[in-house]
Amino acid sequence: MCANQYIIDIENVTKYYNHKAVVDKVSIKIPKGIICGLLGPNGSGKTTLMRILCGLIKPDAGSGCCCGYDLIKGTKDIKGKIGYVPQKFSLFAQLTVYENLDFIAKIYGCANREKTISELMEKFHLTKYKDYLTAVLSGGWKQRLAIAIAFIHNPPLLVLDEPGTGIDPQSRYNIWQHLEELTNHGTSVFLTTHYFDEAEKCSMLIYLAYGTLLTTGTKNEIVERSDLKTICIKKKSIPEYLPKTLLQTIGPIEVLLERGDEIYATGTNIDHMLKEIHGIYANKIEYTIEQTQLEECFIHLLEKNNIKT
């Protein structure tokens, strides 16, 4: 058992598949009681890292602790301290909500099983669905049930693999409320996500790309560290004879994204960007200077590290 103030503390963790490092010398320290988001392109090693942290697979190199237990020697103990919510609903479709909760509660040997289950059902608003087969629940309710089940043994760490994928915004909002409530009571949450709105709700972010850790920190730290500035241009203000595609020819613009009626031009040298934009569009366009978003930061990080998605 390793004693420290971090719920996850790993150093140079490496995992190979077919002689290729899918997780390459990753070192992270996640404090207790926060929501930490792991982001990265598909196939970047997020699930492998998550499986290592859950004690499902052992790293080939490196060391570390999860929930106070060694990643190599304490895998059995780690499993007992983690509540896991897989990306795909993995509970028993032909059991009712109550039966699923009861089954997992028995597996964990929960004391006061009945009381724990009814409290959890109350907390996650599942009581009215108690006798429903889980097969008939909607995606959002299934995800709530999955979180309730993962939390049944009151684990210090909840691990969620893309909890918001495939569910409606209202359900996502409810799930995030539950997660925030759990962290208020001291539970640590570690999740993967592709949604930047979810990422922004995390107290700490980790960006992993093809096995390599590109950055960690809070949203503001990552944005500040990136040294990027963003110009938000109103699409309507761009004259027809000067198409928006001309923006792509402007060298200092490193990331160009469209969001609705606006175009976001991001780069490290804002003066140079503005000079070039004025050079092409003169004073005919409307723009504002805005704080750079995480999405731009991560795209910039990928390009800076020559990583092609």
Next chain:
Amino acid sequence: MNYKRLLILIRKEFILIRRDPGALIAIIIFPLITLALYAYAIELKPKNLSTALLLNDYSLQTQQFLTAIENTQYFKIKYIVRNESEAEDLMRKSKIKVFIKIPNNFTSDLLKGIRPEILVVADSLDQPAIISQAVSSLEQLKQLLYTDIRANINKPSESLFNIVIHNKYNPEFKTETFLIPGVIVFIVMLMVMQLMINVSFRDRDAGTYEFLQITPIQPEENLVSLIVSYVMLGMLWVTMAICLSLILFDLKITGSILGLFVSLTLYVMAETMLGLLIAEYSKTMLEGNEYSKTPIMIYIVFSGFFYPTDSMPSWAKIISECLPMSHQLRITKGIFGKGESFIDILPELLPIVIFIIIITWLFKMHIRK
């Protein structure tokens, strides 16, 4: 119907088949191998039936008779016994299909023209039609043998000896007597093997298997729970099938009921684990279901239920001996029809246990990999 679109769909299907080499092997290669096995192994005519001989009279004439028997190729004398009870014991243990007894005074009676009787006892519990065909062929020998003696005693057209045929265990040649115990063994194999493949993929595809790995449940606990559950389900079906057979077909269990249920439990376990192993080595459920057809076809050819194993070449007999179904068929028929005790079935139980151990080992090897 748009034929252009139809062609596009067919082309797509063939690309999918080509990209799944496991399924391609299961769909094309395995059935070809099975076809070859069928062609080389199956012999519908009676051939080399295991025979025990009680020879109480050694003479040139008895030697002639025995040579004639072997020349028919229907019989292969594997055991020379000293008395009838020894032969009965061999037949009860399914070591022999036919027992021939040549009496003490066979030669002297033959020479005197007093027609001696040769006793032929046939096990009519197993493949009765085939055995009956072989035994009937002995009648022809009466006309072919001893023409010189017949001429000497002026009875050239008469046979000099009688053959008394006794059909043991199923004298009325009742189909259900030999068929039902075998059908139970065959169906339960199909049922549990297929169920295990489907259940394995149900858990794998739904992700429940991975989810349970992150709970305190150990992988082996999960596997054992699956095996125990489906063995119990298989045994429930077996019990119902046996009860139904006893009521509807008037079958009787003449041997050890404990032996029957112990052996069937081990057999169902062996087939359950085989299903689990097939699922473990398959990437998709389609592949698993296709792979499972191979052992089923092997069982049909080599287990002795559909085709007599006595008539098969020796390599096929070795395969037959490796199959738990071959042993379970003998156990079940033995307990139903021959009154076998628990001790009698022990030698047949051992190969089933060895089969379970091998499957477990193969399973562990794959899991570790």
